[in-house]
Amino acid sequence: MIYISSLLPRQYQSETKALFAALAVHAVPYALLDGTNDIWLRDFMPVRTGSGKLVSFRYEPSYLKSDPDLRTDFCKDLAQQLGLPVTYSHINLDGGNVVFSPSGERVLISDRIFSENPEYPPAALVRELSELLEAEVLIIPSLKSDMTGHADGMARFLDDRTVLCNRPLSSCGFEQKVKRSLRDYGLDAVDFPFVPMGGISAVGCYLNYLETEQTVFLPVFGIEQDAEAEASARQIFHKEVVTVNIREIAQQGGCLNCISWEEPHAQ
Template structure:
């Protein structure tokens, strides 16, 4: 199930109560583009991508145990996946694997997952039994992308979500974030792993990096042929748009300022759960 195959978007109703001007602009853009959407009620934060089931195919959704380490001590923000799914009459296959919906990018026969999943499930890295189990549940071969915490970096990633690093374009093409502008060795490792599995990888890069927000450009939302990109009213907006337009030929690209949302650690893909309905 590619983003290109999706036709419906859910967002949290909290987005309207907590970020009303942004939410009104976003839903207005949905209307302008003809994107069907609705609110999810009962969520405990706005990051619906992280706790909603993963759609693997038209009629198959995979659930998981949503218990991220970055919410340790903040369990009041952990949404009830089963309860919310029931409220929209969604059935899914449950699993007790600890997982985040933001840590999967479906790419043909593969699922791209940051290797933080191993520590979250208290198994050693590349544990064979765990890998077999995960791949069986996903029905996909897993490619594990190396992830490192950077606790001393205020702009460092604490989530380990693959949707903050890569986006599947089509066939064997991957668009990658500007991670190399901050951590070139890590970015090269990710690139080599993807190339080993036959992918052609293009990396975003900026002559004048804005470390606070550049990471968010890869976290855009695609629904069918429509792409909505984050913008930050700086020169890198247009550069990022060029990267995306070359990677997704024929896509209709729009943008919305995401400065307030991104300052909290996520962007458009994080706040939206796009699926195929019907």
């Protein structure tokens, strides 16, 4: 089951309709979730570990400090509605900054986690996260100019040893720095098409796809590079690749992974 905020079809009717049509055609059940204060479900919903444990982190990101009305408190606003067994943590962490490997044994988190939790010594914070997430925590750089600093726009696991990352724009730029950090952990870093647009826009961030057991739903934006991204995805993934144009949503800072959340299998 894929959950989407009930705010999404109200704010982006045509793009939500296209997404729901793509999910339906590929037999992916979906539902709308009421009670959210924003459309970015991934960030304030619980994180699911490899064992299936759900961990709900504190959602008080610095970039919403001046917009508290946009913050959704899962415990207060949504937990009773869903009735899921959840472990709660006081660590301030967005779900979009948590990228698990397929086995759940490794997890990528950007170094934004440290500035969001200044009360924790870095090493202690990593240890606590490792225990909560039941995984080896791998810290990667965050782009300082990116409002959120989330990992899911920079790197995604293809398998437990291979990570897709944004194709470097130069030999000494930020994307190259991310690749080096991944390789320092012994991971293989594979380039994926990327077109930075600047500002808060996520147009051109093809890595922010939605992956289900059988299908990869790839965001496209009506730009020239869409064809290359689709061709690369079809070559890389051993699943069906389905494109979904979400340009209008992406201009607000997120793509398909950001607006979705998967209900645990047990449900």
